[in-house]
Amino acid sequence: MNSLLEVTDLRMVMPTTHGPTELLRGVSFTVARGEAVGIVGESGSGKTLTLRSLIGLTPRGSSVSGQVRVDGESVMDLSPRRLRGLRREQVGMIFQDPHAAINPVYRVGDFLTEPWRRSPRLERAAATERAAALLARVRITDPERVLASFPHQLSGGMLQRVMIAAAVMHDPGLLLADEPTTALDVTTQSEVLALMNEVRAEHGASLILITHDIGVVAAVCDRILVMYRGRVVEELTPAQLYAGEISEPYTEALLSCRPEVTRRQDRLPVVAAGAFDERYAD
Amino acid sequence: MSAVLPAGQATRGDQASRLGLWFFAGTSFLLVTMAILAPLLAPHDPNGGDVLQVLQPSSAEHWLGTDASGRDLFSRLLYGSRTALLGPLVVVLVATTAGTALGILAAWRRDWVDSLVGRLFDLVFSFPSMLLALLFVAVMSPGLITAALAVSIAFIPAIGRLVRASALREVNEPYVQALLTQGFGSFYICSRHVLPNLWPVILAQVTTSFGYAMVELAGISFLGLGVQEPTADWGKLIQTGQGSIVRGYPQESLYAGTALVIAVVCFISLGDILATRKNGGHR
Amino acid sequence: MAVIDPSVVRPLPRHAIAVVLDVIGRVGQMAATLLVASFLTFLFLQAAPGDPVQIMLGGRANDPDAVRRLNEQFGFEDPVLVQYWNWLTGFVHGDLGTSFLFREDVSSLVGSRLPTTALLVVFGSILVVVFGFALGLIAARSGRVVDTSVSVFLSIALATPSYVIAIVLITVFSLYLNWFPVFGSGDGFLDRLHHLTLPAITLALSSSAAMARVTRASIKEEEHRDHVTTAIARGLDRRTVLRRHVVRNSLLPITTVAGILVAALVAGTVIVEQAFGLDGLGSLLVLAITRKDYAVVQSVSILVIAAFLVANALVDLLYGIIDPRTRIGDNR
Numbered sequence: 001m002n003s004l005l006e007v008t009d010l011r012m013v014m015p016t017t018h019g020p021t022e023l024l025r026g027v028s029f030t031v032a033r034g035e036a037v038g039i040v041g042e043s044g045s046g047k048t049l050t051l052r053s054l055i056g057l058t059p060r061g062s063s064v065s066g067q068v069r070v071d072g073e074s075v076m077d078l079s080p081r082r083l084r085g086l087r088r089e090q091v092g093m094i095f096q097d098p099h100a101a102i103n104p105v106y107r108v109g110d111f112l113t114e115p116w117r118r119s120p121r122l123e124r125a126a127a128t129e130r131a132a133a134l135l136a137r138v139r140i141t142d143p144e145r146v147l148a149s150f151p152h153q154l155s156g157g158m159l160q161r162v163m164i165a166a167a168v169m170h171d172p173g174l175l176l177a178d179e180p181t182t183a184l185d186v187t188t189q190s191e192v193l194a195l196m197n198e199v200r201a202e203h204g205a206s207l208i209l210i211t212h213d214i215g216v217v218a219a220v221c222d223r224i225l226v227m228y229r230g231r232v233v234e235e236l237t238p239a240q241l242y243a244g245e246i247s248e249p250y251t252e253a254l255l256s257c258r259p260e261v262t263r264r265q266d267r268l269p270v271v272a273a274g275a276f277d278e279r280y281a282d
Numbered sequence: 283m284s285a286v287l288p289a290g291q292a293t294r295g296d297q298a299s300r301l302g303l304w305f306f307a308g309t310s311f312l313l314v315t316m317a318i319l320a321p322l323l324a325p326h327d328p329n330g331g332d333v334l335q336v337l338q339p340s341s342a343e344h345w346l347g348t349d350a351s352g353r354d355l356f357s358r359l360l361y362g363s364r365t366a367l368l369g370p371l372v373v374v375l376v377a378t379t380a381g382t383a384l385g386i387l388a389a390w391r392r393d394w395v396d397s398l399v400g401r402l403f404d405l406v407f408s409f410p411s412m413l414l415a416l417l418f419v420a421v422m423s424p425g426l427i428t429a430a431l432a433v434s435i436a437f438i439p440a441i442g443r444l445v446r447a448s449a450l451r452e453v454n455e456p457y458v459q460a461l462l463t464q465g466f467g468s469f470y471i472c473s474r475h476v477l478p479n480l481w482p483v484i485l486a487q488v489t490t491s492f493g494y495a496m497v498e499l500a501g502i503s504f505l506g507l508g509v510q511e512p513t514a515d516w517g518k519l520i521q522t523g524q525g526s527i528v529r530g531y532p533q534e535s536l537y538a539g540t541a542l543v544i545a546v547v548c549f550i551s552l553g554d555i556l557a558t559r560k561n562g563g564h565r
Numbered sequence: 566m567a568v569i570d571p572s573v574v575r576p577l578p579r580h581a582i583a584v585v586l587d588v589i590g591r592v593g594q595m596a597a598t599l600l601v602a603s604f605l606t607f608l609f610l611q612a613a614p615g616d617p618v619q620i621m622l623g624g625r626a627n628d629p630d631a632v633r634r635l636n637e638q639f640g641f642e643d644p645v646l647v648q649y650w651n652w653l654t655g656f657v658h659g660d661l662g663t664s665f666l667f668r669e670d671v672s673s674l675v676g677s678r679l680p681t682t683a684l685l686v687v688f689g690s691i692l693v694v695v696f697g698f699a700l701g702l703i704a705a706r707s708g709r710v711v712d713t714s715v716s717v718f719l720s721i722a723l724a725t726p727s728y729v730i731a732i733v734l735i736t737v738f739s740l741y742l743n744w745f746p747v748f749g750s751g752d753g754f755l756d757r758l759h760h761l762t763l764p765a766i767t768l769a770l771s772s773s774a775a776m777a778r779v780t781r782a783s784i785k786e787e788e789h790r791d792h793v794t795t796a797i798a799r800g801l802d803r804r805t806v807l808r809r810h811v812v813r814n815s816l817l818p819i820t821t822v823a824g825i826l827v828a829a830l831v832a833g834t835v836i837v838e839q840a841f842g843l844d845g846l847g848s849l850l851v852l853a854i855t856r857k858d859y860a861v862v863q864s865v866s867i868l869v870i871a872a873f874l875v876a877n878a879l880v881d882l883l884y885g886i887i888d889p890r891t892r893i894g895d896n897r
Contacts, residue, residue: 055798088800100791103810105888114809115799166799405605408598410832413869417606420854420862421613497726501836504728505851520728524840528747532736539729547724 004173004206005031010053010066012046012230023049023062025230033173036200036207038217040254041227042271047210050227051176054208055087070174088115092167092205094196096179098159102151108162109147115169134165138195157188161195168199175200175207181216193220214255218242226251228276250276299555306552313545317363326354328361329512337531349519349534350526358514359541365515366545369430369508370495374488376434377441377495382484384438385445386472389453399446403439411436411498419507426499426515429508433498437491441484448483452476482556490553493546500542516542591881595874603656603867607649610859639663652863662860666853671864675846682834682845685761685768690827692769693776697826698819700773701780702812705788715777722774727833731767731840738763748842764841768833772826779822783815790814817888824880831872 012024024046031037039047049059056075058064068075070090078086087093095101102111112131128147135143138161151159160180167175177196181189197220200207211217217224218238226234226248234248246252253271316323326344331351338348346355388399406414411433418432452458453476461471500517502508509515511522516538523534618635636642640651655662661671704715739747751760787793788811796806835847842848846865853861 057794057798084800084802086800087798093795093798095791095795097791101795103792103796103814105814106809114796114801117805405598405601408602408874409870410829410873412832412835413866416835416850416854417609417862417866420857420859421609424855501726501728504836505839507851507854517728520732524732527732527735527740530740532732532740535732536736539732543725543729546726547721550724 002032003030004033004035004071005054005208006067006069007050007054008067008069010050010064010068012049012053012058012062012064014059014062023230024053024064026066027227027230027232029225029232029235031174031206031208033206034204035223036209036221038209038211038221038224039227040211040214040217040224042212042254044229045227046230047227048178051093051178051208051210054174054176055091055093056083089170090172091174091176092169092172094160094163094167094175094177094180097183098156098163099151101163102159104151106150107147108149108151108154111151112147112162112166112169134169135162137168137199138162138165140165155188156184157192160184160188160192164192164195164199168203168205171203171205173203173205175205177207177209179210179212182211182213189216196220214241226254250279299559302551302555303559306548306555309544309548310552313363313548314367316360317367320360320364324354324357324360326357328353328357328514337526337529339533346537347533349522350529350531355534355537358519359516359537362514362516362519362538363541363545365426365503365509365513366496366500366517366542369426369433369499370492372427372430373434373437373495373499374492376431377437377491378484378488380434381438381441382445382477382480385442386449386476386480388442389446389449390468390472390476392450396446399442403442406435406439409436412501415498415502416505416507419502424507424510426503426509426513429499429502430495433495433502436498437495441487441491444487445480445484448480449476452479486553486556488553489556490550493549493553496542496546496549588882591878595871595878598874599867599871602870603653603863604649606863606866607652608645610863611645611648613857613859656864656867661864664853664858664861666856666858666861671861674849674861675865675868678844678846678849681757681761681843682838682847684757685764685834685837685843685845686827686830688758688761688765689768689772689830689833692765693772693826693830694823696769697773697776697823698780701777701819702784704777705781705784706807712781715781719774719777722770723778725771727767727771727836728840730770731763731837734763734767735841761843764837764843767840768830768837772830772833776819776823776826780815780819783818784811787811787815817884820883821880824876824883828873828876831869831876 007030008028010024010027011022013020014023015021027046027050029037039050041047052058053064054068054070054075056078064076070086073082073086075083075086102108106114109128109131112134113127116127116130131147132143135146140146140158140161146154146158146162154162163180175196180196181192184192193216196207199205207221209217209221214224218241221238224236224238224241225232226236228250234246234251236246236251240246241255246255250271253269253275256269257271331353332348333352335344335348335352337350338344338352340347344354344356346359349355349358384399388396409417414436415429415432418435419428422428458471458476461475462468499508500515500520503515503517504521506521509518511518519538520535520542523532523536523538526532526534618632618639618641640648643651652662659672661675663669664671664674667674700715700719704712707715735747738744745763746760749760751757792814793806793810796810801809834845835850837843838845838847839851846868849861850865850869853859853865
């Protein structure tokens with residue numbers, strides 16, 4: 001098994017009063033060790049659902065079929081205990097809005113050391129040291145102050161670093177990032193992205209990055225997946241993207257929606273709601 | 283996570299609420315009719331007691347039996363609905379008029395008048411409504427109207443705050459500005475334009491308040507400070523029936539209590555449904 | 566609970582001063598409200614028809630000496646503001662006036678009746694918090710059937726007034742089952758608890774239902790929050806997630822409502838004490854109103870309002886403990 005992650009024909013159906021709705025319609029892709037893969041697409045294309053399915057975080061009431069293999073193990077067949085172990089040690093997830101994703105009533109230090117309350121059960125001083133070391137890894141210069149702070153006292157950029165620290169805490173082989181920089185300003189964005197790259201390189205972890213910003217994905221990833229309405233419609237490399245070797249019209253449309261500072265446009269192009277439905281109907 | 287909004291969900295809730303609307307509106311209507319037609323429907327004089335027929339069980343003559351003074355319970359229950367519904371009606375009329383007026387005034391002025399009204403509301407709110415009612419009754423002699431007035435005062439802040447919140451939204455609408463620039467006076471705009479738009483909200487609140495007022499007023503009568511003997515009233519009946527319970531005859535209190543609960547549930551549920559429908563299916 | 570070394574936290578003195586100042590501010594506000602309320606109540610009771618001296622003397626109202634003596638003793642001829650001032654200074658010093666009905670000081674009357682009411686309220690509050698929270702938690706975590714049946718039960722409990730509940734409970738548990746006594750407060754602690762069980766349940770039922778509703782809604786809402794997903798994604802087990810993240814965070818709205826409900830219990834004692842024939846402050850108030858013993862009405866009313874305000878203020882203080890974002894002394 002050379003690939004760290006193998007997703008085969010992932011399907012998700014959610015029952016509604018109108019009848020069952022297909023949320024994921026046969027998503028398949030692989031991620032090699034150390035590789036960075038980006039997923040782009042509009043809202044509702046299933047990017048987040050796919051990412052969450054990788055660690056079994058499927059919405060209540062949905063039925064999922066297909067295969068997801070992490071390091072050869074099928075995620076969907078794992079016992080609850082093994083699944084928790086997977087989430088804790090093999091996969092790390094970074095969320096979009098750190099202020100919403102981190103519990104506001106506990107201090108940052110408590111947030112970081114939470115998994116260490118049980119196994120292994122660490123002493124206070126040891127836990128503090130470890131947490132401080134973690135923060136140093138993500139280039140936070142005054143770890144003591146940050147550890148003692150509450151999330152609302154820290155900036156978005158700082159908190160996102162904390163989230164990254166939490167994600168790499170057990171040196172996972174796979175990092176999942178769901179729009180990690182969308183809530184940040186541009187300068188902080190590049191800092192955080194650079195940090196993610198660094199951290200990744202340290203241990204050769206793979207990365208799956210969701211974003212709606214093609215520029216970001218082209219700068220960071222080795223491969224790009226384009227999703228539309230629950231399916232992967234195209235796979236390409238950044239080089240191919242820049243060279244314009246795009247096979248799918250949807251990808252073209254998506255690209256053209258990105259406004260360029262250098263070119264004057266009277267009207268911004270949009271992708272009409274049902275424009276590509278027929279093409280990608282199952 | 284992409285939001286999958288089950289659009290079909292709304293229809294099912296809609297159906298249920300329409301069913302509920304008819305059910306509760308119908309029952310309310312029945313209750314009001316019963317109250318109005320009480321003199322025609324009651325088989326006996328509610329205040330006429332036959333000492334020989336004290337605490338009788340249900341019979342052909344007395345459908346629900348008699349009380350400790352030999353009075354027919356069924357007739358007393360029927361007549362009791364009159365005071366039970368009249369009191370809340372007074373409360374609702376007074377509190378809604380005053381509350382709406384104050385609420386719109388506060389929303390329109392938004393200056394020191396608004397603050398003053400707000401402070402007044404806070405002050406009244408700091409008194410538990412039961413206590414306020416009791417103080418009123420302490421000063422004036424006990425009776426239905428006294429109790430109703432007291433409860434009205436206690437309810438004004440609740441209605442006032444709601445109206446103010448809704449009115450604030452209305453007042454910021456462009457059409458109000460348009461009317462102002464056309465030279466219409468504030469009173470005219472408030473009464474002829476803002477107020478009609480607030481009706482649905484007010485109506486829903488009125489119905490719910492009617493139910494809660496029923497509870498408060500029956501409670502005051504239960505304490506002996508509302509409706510006085512020998513008038514029949516559901517709250518009063520619950521109190522007078524207490525003496526009979528110890529002797530093994532809980533009927534008077536239980537029947538009156540049941541009638542009260544049915545009526546209260548009716549009006550409060552009706553008000554809830556009206557409020558939900560007004561918000562387009564969402565609370 | 567924290568694994569973090571507490572010596573790292575910001576210097577203590579500054580924070581403590583802010584807290585103390587805040588508490589002083591709140592107490593001041595409460596005192597101001599009480600002052601206004603007591604003055605208004607006093608004025609209001611003055612407006613009552615009937616001469617207090619006449620009421621007190623009853624049959625001996627024709628005796629001019631008696632009339633004069635009473636007027637001097639109670640200062641009924643003094644201007645209203647003076648009378649209020651006398652009452653206020655007396656109240657602050659613990660002299661709550663004299664009840665002509667019972668022929669004793671109001672303070673001793675209150676003292677003898679306070680334990681019953683206090684016990685009732687405490688008993689009821691415990692029921693509300695424990696039972697209401699537990700029921701709400703169960704409803705939030707259970708399947709459709711349990712959840713719906715609990716909801717129906719709650720709706721009925723919420724709509725039924727306390728006096729009706731009292732009647733039903735008395736009929737079922739006292740009359741038919743004979744498990745509890747019908748009236749009275751009992752002697753001795755355990756006997757008292759026995760007597761107060763039905764009253765406490767009556768007092769607490771509606772509030773418990775409200776508490777259960779809020780708990781259920783709060784927990785259900787919190788379950789969907791992002792930080793809960795994060796906790797799950799980090800591999801924490803279900804019980805820890807529930808306890809430390811779902812329930813802990815939903816405590817804020819739950820506590821607010823709990824505070825308001827407990828405050829409402831104070832007002833509810835009036836009806837419950839009357840229904841069960843308990844000798845507490847609530848029944849004292851009703852009796853005093855019926856017989857126009859205004860000294861008692863004034864003092865007891867203020868006590869009730871004070872209890873009400875204190876309960877509400879305690880809720881505000883709890884905020885700071887539960888949600889660090891609202892803590893005083895934080896600058897963000």
